[in-house]
Amino acid sequence: MTHPDRALIAGVPELLLLQLLAQRPMYGYELAKAVRVVSQDVITLGESVLYPTLHVLEQRGLLRTRERKVDGRARIYYEPTAKGVKRLAALTAEWRRISLGVENVLAGAGHV
């Protein structure tokens, strides 16, 4: 019997944010937009989920922040730490395993 990560579903924002930030550092608004665009409007992360999640990930040492000036405005950019990259790999593997299981069930539901 397998024991999927209990925090998997609750950890979807974490997975999405880590994945996007692993590609390039981004600030909050940019991230929210990226989630919407990349998921083709399927997923929208509101500010009430986005910022608390970013702060928690930073607190856990999975993300670090850097302040950068862009177009005259100081922005808080987030980027994953080495620990964050490892966590992303673990979450991705877990997600793929679960989603494969769910797909198999959906595909084979008629054969039971």
Add this chain to the structure above:
Amino acid sequence: MFRLRVEVHEDAHLAEQLLRGGIAPRHVRRALRELRDHREDLIAQLEQQGLPPDAAACEAQQRLGQRDALTAQMLAQPELRSRVHRFAWLLFGIAPLFATLVLSVATYFVVIVFGGYFALPEHVQLQQEHGALPVASAFMHWIAPLFIAVPLGMLALRRRMSPVWPVVGVVVIAVASGALAVRPNWILIGPPIDALRTLALACGLLLAYAAARARLQRWAP
């Protein structure tokens, strides 16, 4: 102008709620800054799409929704709580006792070393009223508690802590000071407790805290 005033009020209200919930000030400051940036970016984007500034601001406000959801999400994260809130029992329950002891012993040694008491012949007994001892005693009983209580009170007010903790701190400080006995050749924290001193200190400190808290609440949104 009206929009700006509403936003400033909303931000202040949010900050107050988060601080009262025990969220660390650095997270509160950063969240407020990020939310402001987020709102400005959204408004700019809507304006680019052709909306007039006021309509863009209204639309952005509608999309961002109420701040209560964000407050609830942040308060639900124990990792975002400040150490002061997480270890309040240590800071207000144990630390004052320890600080009273350290300050008293330090004062006592300063008096002994700089008061020239080491130079006294062995057969000379130090008298209670001798030299700097009464001054040191008064300092330990009345001034040192202030050195401990004032920073703790200010911290509690700045972090919007429940009044329970400063009250606990005041009681500990007052009892420790009441139990502090300064004698020519030793100091001691223990029974008997000087009830009058304890009560006077506790009442004075609690009144000062209550006044400062009432003053702060008049300014809070």
